[in-house]
Amino acid sequence: MTSASTSALPNLPGTDPTRCILDSFRIAIAKQIAEALPPLTVEQVYDGVDYGKKGEDFTVAIPRFRLPGKPDEHASKVLNSFRSDEWVQSVKHDKAFLHFQVNTASLLRKVLTQVNALTHQTGTGRSEYGENDSGKGKKIIIEYSSPNIAKSFHVGHLRSTIIGAFLANLYKASGWTVISMNYLGDWGTQFGMIAVGFEKYGSKEALEKDAIKHLFDVYVQVNKDAEANPEVKEDAARWFKRMEDGDEEALKNWRVWRALSIKKYEEEYDRLNVHFDVYTGESEVGKEWQDKALDRLNEMGLISDANGAKLVDLEKWKLEKAVVRKKDGTSIYLTRDIGGAIERYEKYKFDKMIYVVSSQQNLHLAQFFKILKLMEFPWAENLEHVNYGLVQGMSTRKGTVVFLDQIIKEAAAVMHEQMQKNEEKYASIVDPEGTSLEIGITGVKVQDMAAKRINNYSFSWDRMKSFEGDTGPYLQYAHVRLSSIERRNPHLLPLPSPSEIKVELLADSSHARDLVMLMGSYPDVVKSALKTHEPSNVVTFAFRLAHAISSAWDVMIVKGEEDLEVARARLWVYLCARDVLGAALRLLSIRPLERM
Ligand code: ARG
Incomplete structure (x- = not known):
């Protein structure tokens, strides 16, 4: 051992050896290089210490420092002044690269000690190895899963659920305060349809037993009726209008459907090891927020009229024209998202909000993010769409997947066999x-x-x-x-x-x-x-x-x-x-x- 082994390593911003001991090995490497190549600082070098290819622990590409002179000369300087210490064992020079091997005994002892301490001795009862505190003091809303009540739970929703749950864990592991949010599709004309259908096909028992399945069945049946008889749709529209107007009588059943659906979903999410802090939905976006948003857009001169419908022209940004209010005055998906985001900001004052939604809705998300930016909300910059591609061919042996529990059951059955x-x-x-x-x-x-x-x-x-x-x-x-x-x-x-x-x-x-x-x-x-x-x-x-x-x-x-x-x-x-x-x-x- 040489004298270098006793000299302490400097602290560098962005590193935390108490949670990631490899930071120390990298700092030790950076220190040796910085000392050999003034005026480089340890910090500057640190950013250039990368994992090596197979057989090398860490590698540094010399040209990235843009030093005057030839890489070979710089490499020789590093090699000449190199001393093996408790962190770094050896250095090799290969073209423009320096390859470092760390001290194996130190590596084993320090990594294992850290894994052990952060897994079993945290005092929190929680395993903390891998975590960092980069998000300390910050709050994030992660919206994911967000299925539609009475419609099928498709594989896209499953992907959102899986990716979203991962992101929620990831942000927690990085010190953020995370609010997991499920934004149900629990509003819209389909509920008028179900209300009409429920009078004919509804069953309390079936609803109690499996609300998700029963409501779906009713919806399918009443849709068949509607094909034969156009009056069904008109009845449904009237019914939904009453719901929008806040008619308690028209809302009564809907409340029960929603509550029972959530209960059933919670059981299934539980099996998936997925949990939400907040169940909200399109129905819960306050009308006042949507109206305020439209007023503000109007004041800012961003709204134009197209045969009674209101739209925002986003063609300048290649985002087409976005309709924000239908002719009959009823609210729509886009407007609910705009109002909903404002409402969420007022309520939670988040530092960041993520929407985990399929890439099929790229345009929709881009439109409402853009509209919020045009409205000059500073926090609109902190919205992010985490998207994902399609899944083909997920069906069970009995046919296409309609419900989440079919996927879970099939997965268990396939595995059991x-x-x-x-x-x-x-x-x-x-x-x-x-x-x-x-x-x-x-x-x-x-x-x-x-x-x-x-x-x-x-x-x-x-x-x-x-x-x-x-x-x-x-x-x-x-x-x-x-x-x-x-x-x-x-x-x-x-x-x-x-x-x-x-x-x-x-x-x-x-x-x-x-x-x-x-x-x-x-x-x-x-x-x-x-x-x-x-x-x-x-x-x-x-x-x-x-x-x-x-x-x-x-x-x-x-x-x-x-x-x-x-x-x-x-x-x-x-x-x-x-x-x-x-x-x-x-x-x-x-x-x-x-x-x-
Ligand atoms: N319920 C929607 C659907 O199934 C997804 C909701 C995505 N989130 C949002 N804020 N628009 O298509």
Whole structure:
């Protein structure tokens, strides 16, 4: 060891070694370079310390600093003054790049100690590894799922639910105060239709049993009637007009339908491990907010008249002409969104609001964001549309999917059949129903989040149920395997306190090193997902970790290792890997299983 090992590392803004120990390794690298290449500062260099390609821990591209002279000369200076210390082991020069290896023993000890402390000793009872506090003091509303009552819950809503739940977790993990909001499609002429249909086809029992399904059935039937008899539509329109006018008699049933639908949805969201702080809906957007918005648009001269309808011309921004008020004066989707956003701002004073809605509604979202900007609301800059592509081919064996519970049931059934194929294993499962449900849901979620949001994808039950390849069941399996390791090695327990576990004994193991380096990178994965809003960043990480676990498993053995100190150190690596994989799965709204 040289003198450099004792000199303290500087603090840098934007870094937090108490939560991401790799920050320290990067700072140590940046410090060595900055000292060799004045007038560069540690801060300037730090931004250029990137993860290396395979076999290299960190890499720095010298030209990015735009120093006078040749990269080769700068590299030589760094190499000449380089001293290995407790953070950095060695440096190599290759063309315009410097590649650094960190000190393996330090890496193992520091990362594992941090994972352990932030998972098990937070004092909050919550695992905090991977979290950061970049959003401290800030409030965000995340609106997602938002299905329409009495219409089908399509796969688009499922995607919104899955991605939205992930984003809510992600923002919480980054220190934000998060309000999860479900904006139901609970208003509009279809409720007039249902009211008319309910008089003929409605049943209280059926409604109590499954409101979502019954209302859908009534809606389908009354629509058939309407095809044969145009008067049905007129009745429905009159009925909805009464609702809009606030006629309590006309609203009575609708209130019950809405409440029962929410109750049913809550049960299903619960199974998906998804929770909302606020259920609101189009019906709840105050008329006064919509009127105020229209008045303001009028005052600002932004509204023009087209045969009685009111519209805002957005063609200058290639956003077409947006109708904000229909001829008959009834409100519409767009106006409710405009009024609703203003109302939400007044109520919550959010720093940011995200709408998780399919890319099919890109124009709609862009229009109402633009209108709010034209109205000069400063907070309109803080609205964001997180969109996603289509899902093709999600149907069950009984036919097309109409309800969320069909998807959940099918996922559980498909998984259950798959698990029954391995009779011996199946017989050892304590709770086969519950387990197949959980793995099935994991399969659906992982398939959904594995690729970039904007991509369309074809849903495949065959792919989602497989335990091999990059699937949800594979991730659950990896977690279960890691969870079994304590049960299988009672002779090594309890583990000594972290400082007494001899991880240095693993310094020559590339498996341990790869695993620990990956674990160390998890806080960075969380940060970059926050920038991109891509769940695939986290899914990809989980797959990489699971692969690293698989390749270590048969080589870096615990059971059967005669040197008990070595066995304990390995056990600790695996337990930390379980914790990190568990954290990543929970971030994805997946409940990691301990057994299957
Ligand atoms: N209920 C709408 C639909 O199913 C989605 C609502 C999206 N959110 C919004 N604020 N417009 O199409």
